[in-house]
Amino acid sequence: MKSIINSKGQVKISRRRMRKKKKLSRSFGGDAVILVFLLVCGAFTVLPLIYTVVNAFKPLNELFLFPPRFFVRHPTLDNFTTMMQLAGSMWVPFQRYLFNSLFITIVGTVVYVLIASLAAYPLAKHKFPGGMLYFQIIVSAILFRPEVTGITQYIIISKLGMINTYFAILLPVFAGSFGVFLMRQFMVTFPDDSIEAAKIDGAGEYRIFWSIVMPAVKPGWLTLIIFTFQGLWNTTGVSYIYNENMKVLPTVLGQIATAGIARAGAGSAVALFLMIPPIVIFVISQSSVIETMSHTGLK
């Protein structure tokens, strides 16, 4: 290969070589094949969801056609009214379930993001005894999902008298380590110089945290808001909440949906209702999420 170091010892790449060295063997044909492959797999991924959306608008006579048809001919909103009727017919009106879900989701998200960010800041920027060890424990704790700690967690929640309250769902979520991990990884990339400058100007730690670091790590907590929102919105709280008044939307809607295929219409309406909020929020903030996720590496 012709040397690219010229007589002055500089690395010079001729224009022709620049154009040639673009990328390794990236042919248009190859890219097209990959795109087709991805679209086929993507179809497998997305078709069930589309099928659900379509089903939600099918009138009863189209739902149980044989052979089954994919698309809908005469869309109707009947299934949604059925869904609300069914949900509302169990002692408690539909709005109550909706309120429970919204309350838990919104309050839970806000509080968790605050607590997790507050804990993540010292782990990211302060040096103190036990810091590294604490962080290792946090990372390992990601393994211990609520599902697997559920049994003994139930005992504690019950002994604390929190069964049938919002706390039963919220507090274990606040103890989750994923948020702390995410925020810490993102905060680590915040330049120390800005913090030093603020300290010289006399700012206290809390001031630095709130006014300087947090605005800068917005993609981080935005992503955490999305993940937490999605988790809380979809949580059913099955083992902890038995009181009809306190039940959340997914639990109730899940009961409708798993009642079998006879309820396919209402069940699809349920699924549509449940999946819209997380998807919409993700679409809006996708770039922030991707940016945050690039920092989640474990060293």
Place this chain on the structure above:
Amino acid sequence: MKGGTELEPTIHEINSNKIIFKKKSLLTIIKKNSASYIMLAPYTILFVIFIVIPVLSAVVLSFTYFNMLQVPKFIGFQNYIRLFIDDDIFLIAVRNTLIFAVITGPVGYILSFVFAWFINEFRPKIRAILTLIFYAPSLAGNVYFIWLYIFSGDSYGFINGRLMSIGLLKDPIKWLTDPKYNFTVVVIVMLWLSMGAGFLAFVAGLQSINKDLYEAAAIDGLRNRWQELYYITLPQMVPQLLFGAVMSISAAFAVGAQSQALTGFPSTDYSTHTILLHMLDYGTIRFEMGYASAIAVILFAIMLISWQVVNNLLKKISND
């Protein structure tokens, strides 16, 4: 770099030039770093109460008989012995869980990476759409029950209906209740759900690799895509690979809810029973908390061991 205790030289004997180091007392350390500890406090309290204590008490309770009404009674290793010798269903559950774990875990992990790698080829707009498409099942969350309508065991299920109308099938197949098929159905749904946070991390990580590295490698004589992948992409991605691994392991061994929703609890002949479901069975239905705790401890152990193994493996790639 460890956050160890700081040593402060205290000159005790000036004339003999000997400096004796004296450890700072615990109180001074706490006072000096008080802001750090206070900021950590709210989260730590919750973490200890709802994660540390449950995990530790699971270990303790696993050696007892506890039914929530009476005081726990210490019974030594009886629970564990019963699990491995006497409990056939547990062994079925272990087998199922391991198979699910291998599929949701490594297979899902590799698929996530492969798809992320392919998606990375394209322009940002197309990338965003493809990412959304693949992440959508995880986003939708609890709606995996829609597969019930596709795989429903009567002729109204989408698959049954289609196959019967083409003539491939005479009678509807009971996908969800027939032990021959329902395992595969759960596997399909788990794969469908496997593009999660790890997938996002891969997409993000691939974008953030320094492009100059590729160009430098091209100059150095790298010939094809596979070499590029092995020598440059993977080593640069090790942090994201580790993160994806944690998420995968965590999801793989916690398979339970989906199996329950799709094939019932218990499933026919326990064909899709998992360790998690077994634990829920004894914990929330039979209220044998000691036994359920023993199952939980075994699950923790399996997850921690897997994580150590994967961690060491991936660290080796970064050192190559």
